[in-house]
Amino acid sequence: MVPAERIATADIAAQAAYKRMNLGATQESLTQRNIRMRALKEMEKEKKEREGCANDKMDVEIRTHVIDEREFEHSAAVSGVYFTCDLLGDDLQLTKNEMRKKVEIFLRTQLADDPLVASTLMIFSLNGPDKRQNASETIQKYLKNLIESPDESKYHRIRINNKIFQERVSCANGGKEFLMACGFEEKDLINNDQQEPFLVIPDNKAMDTYSLIQALEILQTGQAVPLKLSRNAAVYKLEANQVITNPQLPRDFFDLDFAEIKREQQRREVDVEKFATLRTREMREKDELMRSYRYNYTLIRIRFPNRFLLQGTFGCHEPFSAVHNFVEEHLAPIEPMLFVLKDPVSGKVISDDTKTLNELNLLPAAVLHFEWDFDIQVELMKLGREVHYLDQRFIETAEPFAVI
Known part of the structure; x- marks a missing residue:
């Protein structure tokens, strides 16, 4: 249902609820009617704002922060939330996304000198929690298979087009780079009469259990590059x-994930009934304080x-x-x-x-x-x-x- 239809439906529901509430009651006074109309107008305005905001958020990619854009009146007090990073020096202050890009550029330049550490930092610094965990767990399984069964040839190669590899490793920044730092090389091999890309580890590196254990330990103890607010x-x-006026804060100050957006939309549907009870804005603002x-x-x-x-x-x-x-x-x-x-x-x-x-x-x-x-x-x-x-x-x- 499009936002306009949802708003219209909510308005009809509010009026119907109001009628149900007033069955058998005496005709409302002019003051009561004015309060009701004001409440309904405020509801429609707020519904439009909320729906528009929520729809914008749902279009954002999952890997980006989903935000609840609510602003305060008057002065634009701060242009954004900024971070520093010890790797790049405290003098450089950037937004989180800008800083992550700088960190990625820096870590990629370090792949040639220390590929295991650099790729581990990439996995933990440049991916969201789920993607980071999935990549780490899957790569650890690859390494443990090699460590426990170095002679087993099926563990010496990974089909790049494999669904699990694509969804858990290839999509994660640093995942493929880490495997290549362990000794895997990209090669085209025949599979089911077709040529496909694989990651293949040479036999001598597959037998180097000591190095594989070291790589596993580095991954298991991996941490993200800390960004300082x-x-x-x-x-x-x-x-x-x-008078110190309330600041108009940037979007970075607020954050709602997808589950919270859904709960917020459900709460707004419940609000339809509340609006019908002649609640003024002041009364509803008290309810807002109770929301998480x-x-x-x-x-x-x-x-x-x-x-x-x-x-x-x-x-x-x-x-x-x-x-x-x-x-x-x-x-x-x-x-x-x-x-x-x-x-x-x-x-x-x-x-x-x-x-x-x-x-x-x-x-x-x-x-x-x-x-x-x-x-x-x-x-x-x-x-x-x-x-x-x-x-x-x-x-x-x-x-x-x-x-x-």
């Missing part, structure tokens, strides 16, 4: 009494008393101590460096550094207020020293906080 730090200068959207990242902003704003990107499962350390790295050199970060709404100090940002509900964006420890402030005042916050080098590069 870049804080993408920014410092802004606020005008007097300027998955957030990948969060944008944390720290507001200082002297109208400066420090901004950074964090993973939602990082501990709050990561935010504390990030702030500390940008502060003026004051000893001891004791400070607190407060929730501006409740006024409470966030004191548990071990809790994740997700557990603290600091997502997908949050503003915290900075305060020096009270005793430090008193001591500075006694000494007649000006209270500084951010290091001067960050203040000098601060940009005005713009509102679009």
Whole structure:
């Protein structure tokens, strides 16, 4: 069913549910009718947005991230989520897809020097979890067969067009390269009176059990090249009494997989009944808080008393101590460096550094207020020293906080 038809069906269902609910009831008041019509209009608008978003996602290839594109009003606070990689140096900051491409290029250049390690890193770094696991398990089986039965000729060759090989090894980055690093060579052989491509390992390499065991151990202990989330730090200068507007976050901040998209669509069908109970947007927003959207990242902003704003990107499962350390790295050199970060709404100090940002509900964006420890402030005042916050080098590069 196309999105327009689904929306129309949902609208009809909502109205029918509303009629069922009101059988025998007195005629609705003008206010009730206005609320109902507003709810139905909001439902139609939101259904269109959700359906369009979901359809776009379903067209994305499985190997790419599937995302729930929800935006916040006002300023475009950050252009994307960026990463660094120790292999390429911390100075290079790219999006995850761009960084993966750079890592692939780098690893392919290393195939000539250390093919086993390079191809193992390719398998674990350039494939999704399922593809990575399938390739690793299948290649391990090939190697174990050779190690246990080096004289068995059927284990000396792998038909490239074999369905299992195609679906589990050939499709994975680094899979074929790893086998060739073990000694397999691509050759055309006669199979069922037809010439077909095979991967063939020479007898002498098939008998080199020691090398095959080493290769197996390298694969079994393989890990992905770690990508480090870049804080993408920014410092802004606020005008007097300027309100910090909610950021418009890029798609990278949100992530829904296919199963979650399906559940979300089912939830929206259930919402049809809720809309029919005259629920306003405010009422429905409370329901939204109960839904288990998955957030990948969060944008944390720290507001200082002297109208400066420090901004950074964090993973939602990082501990709050990561935010504390990030702030500390940008502060003026004051000893001891004791400070607190407060929730501006409740006024409470966030004191548990071990809790994740997700557990603290600091997502997908949050503003915290900075305060020096009270005793430090008193001591500075006694000494007649000006209270500084951010290091001067960050203040000098601060940009005005713009509102679009």
